[in-house]
Amino acid sequence: MRVKTSVLIAVFAVIFVLSLVLALIPGKPGSVAVIYKDGVEVERIELAALTSEKYIHLDGNTVCVSPEGIRMTEADCPGCDCVRIGLVERAGMPIVCIPNGVTVVLVAKKAPDAVLR
Amino acid sequence: MTKKLCLTAMYAAVAIVIFVAEAQIPPLTPLPWIKLGLANIVTVVAMLRIGKKEAAAVVLVRVLLGNLFTGQPISMIYSLAGAIPAFAVTVGMLWLVGKERLWAVSAAAAIFHSLGQLLAASVMSGSFGVMLYAPLMTAASVVSGVFTGLAAQSYIKHTQRR
Numbered sequence: 001m002r003v004k005t006s007v008l009i010a011v012f013a014v015i016f017v018l019s020l021v022l023a024l025i026p027g028k029p030g031s032v033a034v035i036y037k038d039g040v041e042v043e044r045i046e047l048a049a050l051t052s053e054k055y056i057h058l059d060g061n062t063v064c065v066s067p068e069g070i071r072m073t074e075a076d077c078p079g080c081d082c083v084r085i086g087l088v089e090r091a092g093m094p095i096v097c098i099p100n101g102v103t104v105v106l107v108a109k110k111a112p113d114a115v116l117r
Numbered sequence: 118m119t120k121k122l123c124l125t126a127m128y129a130a131v132a133i134v135i136f137v138a139e140a141q142i143p144p145l146t147p148l149p150w151i152k153l154g155l156a157n158i159v160t161v162v163a164m165l166r167i168g169k170k171e172a173a174a175v176v177l178v179r180v181l182l183g184n185l186f187t188g189q190p191i192s193m194i195y196s197l198a199g200a201i202p203a204f205a206v207t208v209g210m211l212w213l214v215g216k217e218r219l220w221a222v223s224a225a226a227a228i229f230h231s232l233g234q235l236l237a238a239s240v241m242s243g244s245f246g247v248m249l250y251a252p253l254m255t256a257a258s259v260v261s262g263v264f265t266g267l268a269a270q271s272y273i274k275h276t277q278r279r
Contacts, residue, residue, distance in 0.1 A: 003214050008221045015228070016259040022252035039243050078188050084149040093249045096242040099191050103244050 030091035030106020033065045038101040046109070060100040070095060070104045125163070125171040129178040132159035136183035148250065150234065151257040154227060154265055156183070161207065161219055161269040169208060176200050198237030203230035219273070223266030227258035 035043045037058055045054065045065045053066040055073070061082070062074035069089035072082040077099035085095050094105040136156040144151065156179055164172035180196040203226040210222040231254040239247040 005218060008214060008218060012221065012224050012259055012263070016256055019252040019255035019259075023256060027249070036244075079149070079192070081149040084144055084147065086147055090249070092246045094242065094244045094246045096238060096244065096247060098238065098241050101242075103242050105244060105246060 027090035027092065028108055029089050030069070031109040032107050033063075033070050034105055034107055035063055036103040036105075039103075047106075058100075058102055061097055061102045063102070063104050070106055072097060072102075072104065075100065075102075121167055121171060124167050125174050128159055128163040128167070128171075129175045129182075132156045132163075132175055132179040133183050133186065135159060136179055137186050140183075140187045146257070148253060148257075150231070150250075150254065151261075153261045154230065155268075157203070157223060157226065157230075157262075157265045158269045158272065160204070161223060161266070162272055164207065164211070165216060165273060173204060176204055194241070195234045195237055199230035199234040202233040203227070205229075216273075217270075218266075219270040220263045220266035223269065224259050224262030227262030227265070228255055231255060231258045 031047050033043075033045045033047060034041060035045075035056060035058070042058070043056055045056075047065070047067050047069070050065065050067050053064050056063045056065065060076040061072060064071040064073045066087075069087050071087050072085070072095050075083050075097050077097060079099070082095050082097040082102075088095055088104075088106065091106045091108045094103050096103050133156075135158070139152060139155050142152075159179075160172055160176055163175045180193055180200055184190060184193045184196055206229045207222055207226045210225045214221050232251060235247055235251055235254060239245045
C-alpha cells in the first residue's frame with residue numbers, strides 16, 4: 001500500500017473531470033473542408049460557398065460536405081468507424097478512414113493579408 | 118509448467134471470446150472507439166493468478182486471433198498500440214497500488230490504452246489532429262477502466278483458493 005486510496009480516488013476524479021471539461025469546450029468552427037487521399041490533398045471546399053450538401057465520392061468512401069460541417073457517409077471497410085463519428089464542425093478534428101487512407105478535416109480560413117484588384 | 122501452459126491457453130481463450138463478443142455490441146457512444154474493454158478483466162486476472170509473462174502471452178494471443186476473428190486485421194496495429202502501453206502501466210500500477218485496488222490499476226491502463234491507440238491512428242493517418250479526441254477518450258477510459266477493474270477484483274475475491 002504505497003499510495004493511499006483517497007489519493008488515488010482524487011487523482012482519477014481530477015483526470016476525469018479535467019478531460020471531460022477539455023472535451024466539452026467547443027473548439028473553433030472550421031470553414032474550409034480539406035479532403036486527403038493517401039496523404040495527398042484532393043479537394044478543398046469552402047463551407048460558406050455551399051447552399052446544399054455536396055457529396056464527394058472517393059475510392060471506397062463518400063464524404064458529405066454541408067454548410068454545417070463534414071461527415072463520412074459511406075465507407076467500404078469492415079469497421080466503418082469514420083461513418084459512426086457523424087458530423088464534425090470543429091476545426092482541426094479530422095475524420096479518418098485508415099483502411100482506405102482518407103482524411104477529411106475542417107480548417108479555419110485565414111483572412112487575406114491583402115487583396116489585389 | 119504444463120499447468121501454467123494450460124491455464125494461459127484457457128485465459129487466452131476466454132479473452133478472445135469476450136473480445137469477439139464485445140465487438141458485436143453496437144457502439145454506445147457517437148465515438149466508435151469507446152468501449153468497455155471487457156477483455157482487460159482477463160489480462161488483470163491472468164497477471165495475478167499465473168504471472169506477468171503468461172499475461173503478456175494472453176494479451177498477444179487475444180490481439181492476434183481476436184482481430185482475425187472480427188475480420189479486421191488492420192485493427193491489430195491499434196490493439197497492439199493500445200495493449201503494449203496498457204500492459205506496462207498495469208505492471209507498474211500493481212507495484213504502486215497493490216492487488217487490492219484493481220479499479221485504479223485498470224483505469225490507468227485504460228487511459229494509456231486509449232492514448233496509445235490515438236497515437237497510432239495519428240501516425241497512420243498522418244494527421245495529429247486525431248489527438249483532439251484524447252480528452253473524450255480519457256474521460257471514457259476512466260469510467261470503463263474502473264468498471265473492468267472492479268469486475269476483476271470481484272472475480273479474484275470470489276474465486277479465492279481455499
